[in-house]
Amino acid sequence: MIDRGTGTQVNMAFIAAIVAVATIGGFMFGYDSGVINGTQDGLEKAFDLSKLGTGFNVGAILLGCAVGAFLAGRLADLIGRRSVMMIAAVLFILSAIAAGAAETSTLFVIARIIGGMGVGAASVLSPVYISEVTPASIRGRLSSIQQIMIITGLTGAFVANYVLADWAGGSQATFWLGFPAWRWMFWMQVIPALVYFLALLFIPESPRYLVAKGRDAEAEAVLTRLFGLAEAQRKIVEIRASLSSSHERPKLSDLIDASTGRVRKIVWAGIGLAVFQQLVGINIVFYYGAVLWQSVGFSESDALQINILSGSLSILACLCTVLLIDRIGRKPLLLIGSAGMAITLAVVAMSFSTATIVDGSLHLSDQAGLVALVAANLYVIFFNLSWGPVMWVMLGEMFPNQIRGSGLAVAGFAQWIANFGISVSFPALAAGVGLVLTYGFYAASALVSFFFVQAMVRETRGVELEAMAG
Numbered sequence: 001m002i003d004r005g006t007g008t009q010v011n012m013a014f015i016a017a018i019v020a021v022a023t024i025g026g027f028m029f030g031y032d033s034g035v036i037n038g039t040q041d042g043l044e045k046a047f048d049l050s051k052l053g054t055g056f057n058v059g060a061i062l063l064g065c066a067v068g069a070f071l072a073g074r075l076a077d078l079i080g081r082r083s084v085m086m087i088a089a090v091l092f093i094l095s096a097i098a099a100g101a102a103e104t105s106t107l108f109v110i111a112r113i114i115g116g117m118g119v120g121a122a123s124v125l126s127p128v129y130i131s132e133v134t135p136a137s138i139r140g141r142l143s144s145i146q147q148i149m150i151i152t153g154l155t156g157a158f159v160a161n162y163v164l165a166d167w168a169g170g171s172q173a174t175f176w177l178g179f180p181a182w183r184w185m186f187w188m189q190v191i192p193a194l195v196y197f198l199a200l201l202f203i204p205e206s207p208r209y210l211v212a213k214g215r216d217a218e219a220e221a222v223l224t225r226l227f228g229l230a231e232a233q234r235k236i237v238e239i240r241a242s243l244s245s246s247h248e249r250p251k252l253s254d255l256i257d258a259s260t261g262r263v264r265k266i267v268w269a270g271i272g273l274a275v276f277q278q279l280v281g282i283n284i285v286f287y288y289g290a291v292l293w294q295s296v297g298f299s300e301s302d303a304l305q306i307n308i309l310s311g312s313l314s315i316l317a318c319l320c321t322v323l324l325i326d327r328i329g330r331k332p333l334l335l336i337g338s339a340g341m342a343i344t345l346a347v348v349a350m351s352f353s354t355a356t357i358v359d360g361s362l363h364l365s366d367q368a369g370l371v372a373l374v375a376a377n378l379y380v381i382f383f384n385l386s387w388g389p390v391m392w393v394m395l396g397e398m399f400p401n402q403i404r405g406s407g408l409a410v411a412g413f414a415q416w417i418a419n420f421g422i423s424v425s426f427p428a429l430a431a432g433v434g435l436v437l438t439y440g441f442y443a444a445s446a447l448v449s450f451f452f453v454q455a456m457v458r459e460t461r462g463v464e465l466e467a468m469a470g
Contacts, residue, residue: 010226019134031154031189034154037161042172072408092118131393137326144393147318219239220236238464271410273395274411277418283423348443395408397468400468
């Protein structure tokens with residue numbers, strides 16, 4: 001393939017293989033995040049949990065994610081992108097085994113925090129690794145595959161949970177070897193995690209990292225396989241120039257603008273993108289979807305099937321993003337998504353305002369239930385057409401080379417802390433202030449995100465990584 005940006009020959013077969021392996025991290029991100037959906041009843045019974053306790057057990061993974069994202073961004077500058085992804089794969093395996101075997105809530109929480117560290121690392125390193133080995137002209141669509149794999153992982157977890165519950169006769173029913181089905185839902189994760197670890201052995205280290213560590217010959221070898229010798233030599237010169245003149249090891253203090261003494265605007269933009277992606281409430285659908293739909297009258301089987309529908313629609317929306325992101329750009333997609341989510345979330349909130357109490361539980365009329373279901377899935381489509389993939393694409397490419405690891409560390413940490421706050425607070429908010437105000441807050445956040453994007457986000461479509469400013 002000829003890169004239309006540089007006119008050079010690009011080894012697309014090699015790039016495709018690298019991207020395929022790197023995005024398994026996205027699949028694991030999605031699977032480990034989504035496997036909890038459908039296991040809550042089993043957790044509550046096994047550990048005798050209150051609603052707040054359930055929220056903490058569900059959200060515990062997110063504390064690990066925040067730590068993992070922060071450490072991964074920094075470690076990636078020290079030991080390399082691929083090495084940290086391999087550590088993440090090991091954490092996925094250990095967490096899956098321990099979570100399924102946990103006999104107490106404390107052990108379960110520890111296991112999920114360990115898995116969360118893997119999720120956090122994969123969430124920030126897969127997109128940045130992809131952005132560092134792909135041409136600028138197609139970087140957006142290739143980086144967007146990360147979100148497709150996240151949703152595929154989520155959907156895969158939903159399907160596995162549904163099948164296991166169906167075979168066993170319920171998530172709490174006894175299944176293979178005398179263990180309840182919900183425990184097997186966690187153990188199934190070992191299979192893709194092992195595939196991820198083995199596949200990582202066959203891809204190279206990021207050439208940007210290699211240059212930063214002074215390993216120019218290795219970087220040239222990787223870049224030559226990607227783009228040919230002449231382009232490899234040109235890129236090495238550009239990468240060197242984009243690093244600090246003193247060529248010091250990247251550090252957190254690089255996020256401060258030396259001329260003003262303030263945090264760089266690009267860092268605030270990254271943090272804002274990361275936080276708003278969570279304030280719109282998307283992970284309530286992914287973490288609590290089964291519980292939410294059961295609470296308004298759907299059966300457990302119907303609720304699990306709705307999860308699968310939402311996951312399938314998400315994948316289709318992400319495929320549209322792959323086609324559009326390098327054509328119309330990142331910023332327009334974010335604006336479309338913000339507007340669409342604000343409207344659909346408002347409709348969901350209004351639908352819940354018509355709910356009645358039947359035998360102590362919420363109940364929607366057939367018409368209101370249909371409206372809520374359609375609006376919720378349209379919301380999922382808008383999110384995965386825009387903020388779902390585009391936020392990760394931008395975090396992987398928007399920071400200059402010198403601060404990319406540190407910028408990702410801070411933005412990734414903020415993203416997962418916001419995720420934790422939204423996810424853990426949902427059961428209490430739903431029971432306290434109600435679903436109407438809870439979803440109203442998500443709708444308001446989507447509206448505010450529209451104006452944030454207009455004011456703070458700069459388009460990065462087609463811009464080489466070495467030309468990123470901030």
